[in-house]
Amino acid sequence: DIxxxxxxxxxxxxxxxxxxxTCQASHHSSNYLNWYQQKPGKAPKLLIYxxxxxxxxxxxxxxxxxxxxxxxxxxxxxxxEDIATYYCQQYENLPLTFGGGTKVEIK
Amino acid sequence: xxxxxxxxxxxxxxxxTLSLSCSVSGGxxxxxxxxxxxxxxxxxxxxxxxxxxxYRGYTYYNPSLKSRVTISVDTSKNQLSLKVTSxxxxxxxxxxxxxxxxxxxxxxxxxxxxxxxxxxxxxx
Numbered sequence: 001d002i003x004x005x006x007x008x009x010x011x012x013x014x015x016x017x018x019x020x021x022t023c024q025a026s027h028h029s030s031n032y033l034n035w036y037q038q039k040p041g042k043a044p045k046l047l048i049y050x051x052x053x054x055x056x057x058x059x060x061x062x063x064x065x066x067x068x069x070x071x072x073x074x075x076x077x078x079x080x081e082d083i084a085t086y087y088c089q090q091y092e093n094l095p096l097t098f099g100g101g102t103k104v105e106i107k
Numbered sequence: 108x109x110x111x112x113x114x115x116x117x118x119x120x121x122x123x124t125l126s127l128s129c130s131v132s133g134g135x136x137x138x139x140x141x142x143x144x145x146x147x148x149x150x151x152x153x154x155x156x157x158x159x160x161x162y163r164g165y166t167y168y169n170p171s172l173k174s175r176v177t178i179s180v181d182t183s184k185n186q187l188s189l190k191v192t193s194x195x196x197x198x199x200x201x202x203x204x205x206x207x208x209x210x211x212x213x214x215x216x217x218x219x220x221x222x223x224x225x226x227x228x229x230x231x
Contacts (some may be wrong), residue, residue: 001170034217036154041202043221044146044154055219072118087154091216095169096156 002027002090006099012107019075021102023088028068032092035064035073038101039084047086048073080106109134111204111222125194125227126186129187129204134184138163142215143187144208145178147200148224155200157189159207167215194229195206201226 003026013019023033031051036044046055048064052073061076075082083106088099115127129143136143144159145201158168160178168176177190201224210216 015144030217036218043205043224044218045221046217049217089212089217090156091210094167094214095171096159096215098156098189100153 007089010103016035030094113225125191140209
């Protein structure tokens, strides 16, 4: 299985800050890397697929980059509604696997 | 607007079988090139992919659960089903059904549409 390691596991930032989350895959994953947002008590929501493609309807302050084993997710200007836990997920190989999550809070 | 709704018992006894359904509305389970799958999340923990199925019968399971899991599709009811046998407390989780496109090599890739999830507790 490809292990996905996210960092940090949690962060606190101010409204308007730039927030960056990293995801490292244990094996080469090409660009088969997705990012989800999960708010408390809700289902995950797809934000980014194939490392850098913004899902339809997702605000442009969210972006993703990376290839191979190292990936980055960025919120360019943190908004109060972005408080959530963010997960990366690879589909280079089955089983599909998720990172452990990054909890984003407002400072 | 596609909607997915999970349903099933909220409490299952250890060693018994967990059975869940996912009703699909706003679209047909046989339309297009989509995989239908199940993902679970133990309370306070991360996400675990259980398996995915294409309605024509291609099914992929997480090897960690494969011996205990069956995913099936009932096209007449437009429903996806999940069965997990011989459950233990470790199977306590919120179970989500989800849909995603068929990607490279005809396999599941990512999930664009999700149900709200249903909590299943395994306890005597």
